[in-house]
Amino acid sequence: MRAAVVRSFTEPLVVDEVDVPSPGPYEALVQVDYTGVCHTDLHAARGDWPVKPAPPFVPGHEGVGTVVAVGDRVTRVRVGDTVGNAWLWSACGECEYCETGWETLCPDQKNGGYSVDGSFGQYMLVDSRYCPVIPDGVDLSAVGPILCAGVTVYKGLKVTDTKPGEWVLVSGIGGLGHVAVQYAVAMGRRVAAVDVDEEKLALARKHGAEVTVNAATSPDPAAEIQGQTGGGVHGALVTAVNAHAFPQAVGALRRGGTVSLVGLPPERFPLDIFTTVLFGLTVRGSIVGTRKDMAEALDFFARGKVCPTYTVRPLDDVNAIFSEMEEGRIDGRVVMDMRS
Numbered sequence: 001m002r003a004a005v006v007r008s009f010t011e012p013l014v015v016d017e018v019d020v021p022s023p024g025p026y027e028a029l030v031q032v033d034y035t036g037v038c039h040t041d042l043h044a045a046r047g048d049w050p051v052k053p054a055p056p057f058v059p060g061h062e063g064v065g066t067v068v069a070v071g072d073r074v075t076r077v078r079v080g081d082t083v084g085n086a087w088l089w090s091a092c093g094e095c096e097y098c099e100t101g102w103e104t105l106c107p108d109q110k111n112g113g114y115s116v117d118g119s120f121g122q123y124m125l126v127d128s129r130y131c132p133v134i135p136d137g138v139d140l141s142a143v144g145p146i147l148c149a150g151v152t153v154y155k156g157l158k159v160t161d162t163k164p165g166e167w168v169l170v171s172g173i174g175g176l177g178h179v180a181v182q183y184a185v186a187m188g189r190r191v192a193a194v195d196v197d198e199e200k201l202a203l204a205r206k207h208g209a210e211v212t213v214n215a216a217t218s219p220d221p222a223a224e225i226q227g228q229t230g231g232g233v234h235g236a237l238v239t240a241v242n243a244h245a246f247p248q249a250v251g252a253l254r255r256g257g258t259v260s261l262v263g264l265p266p267e268r269f270p271l272d273i274f275t276t277v278l279f280g281l282t283v284r285g286s287i288v289g290t291r292k293d294m295a296e297a298l299d300f301f302a303r304g305k306v307c308p309t310y311t312v313r314p315l316d317d318v319n320a321i322f323s324e325m326e327e328g329r330i331d332g333r334v335v336m337d338m339r340s
């Protein structure tokens, strides 16, 4: 099968012929139709996080396709079903986190396109007990971005502990952020959006953001958001790939507000102790979503409440797509057509 392989963190990906994998007892072999390209795939290919993948590997965790073979212990899916892969490729199912609804924190989890091969290939393996099951009748070219961008921002919004009618800031209106605006609107939140690119802010307005601030031109984005939201946002979701966005989001919070950190620039940011304590602020990390979160995020998509903005491109464009992503030149999501 053809697949895009990371052979080195300093070389372009190689689109090569590789062996079709065989499913283990609980695994399913999936013929991939489409796969979204997440900025995490770029972090993986560049090896720029503290915990690095081990080349050679196939990135991708927003893949969707048809089950063509199953292992002998598989019961949850059948040949012919439409499934996806995900960052949460599998977990142990037995630790304190798996037992309490936090499988995303399982220390023994496997990660699609990072610690196990992912969806940038014509076939992929999934763990039948964890793979997202795609709702019938949905557009398979559009659903891929829900499998990571969608579930991640849906969960990140949930853990801001905001209520309908309250203000939520979405910082970074890229692949994650542009669907975050849609989930927030569908969840009844009022949305303020920040990015450094006017086209991205226009996309945020198109999807329902009432307030938009350009952090590249505003002298004080946090103050601007405080002013335009009558005292600050009740919650914030940071998906930006630049560390400057993080203290700005904290500064945009209303007293008692919560910020969910989702974006992963490999950096640190300063947190002012006094104002965090005085204003009773909550700063929390949020990583993807559980299988239950995934089913809920897919349901919003299947009911037409969220629809990714995306362009479809061939697998051979993968290195160009990464370069455009690095330069912030991708509006919405790129989805690669794996059928050719």
Ligand SMILES: NC(=O)c1ccc[n+]([C@@H]2O[C@H](COP(=O)([O-])OP(=O)(O)OC[C@H]3O[C@@H](n4cnc5c(N)ncnc54)[C@H](O)[C@@H]3O)[C@@H](O)[C@H]2O)c1
Pocket (backbone or CB within 6 Å): 037, 038, 039, 040, 041, 043, 148, 149, 152, 171, 172, 173, 174, 175, 176, 177, 194, 195, 196, 197, 200, 215, 239, 240, 241, 242, 243, 244, 245, 261, 262, 263, 264, 265, 286, 287, 288, 289, 325, 328, 330, 332
């Ligand atoms: N926590 C998780 O579970 C999780 C899941 C998926 C992705 N991620 C991470 O989220 C990040 C975003 O992923 P993506 O696929 O949306 O990336 P993307 O490249 O599509 O979008 C990034 C956005 O950040 C914007 N941006 C850059 N600098 C900014 C600034 N100073 N202020 C505001 N916005 C700024 C860019 O203009 C762009 O719109 C990546 O680091 C990725 O690894 C985390």
Ligand SMILES: CCCCCCO
Pocket (backbone or CB within 6 Å): 038, 040, 041, 087, 148, 264, 287, 288
């Ligand atoms: C810590 C890495 C989280 C990446 C989630 C999938 O994009």
Ligand SMILES: [Zn+2]
Pocket (backbone or CB within 6 Å): 038, 039, 040, 041, 061, 087, 148, 149
């Ligand atoms: Zn991702």
Ligand SMILES: [Zn+2]
Pocket (backbone or CB within 6 Å): 091, 092, 093, 094, 095, 096, 097, 098, 103, 106, 107, 108, 109
């Ligand atoms: Zn576990």
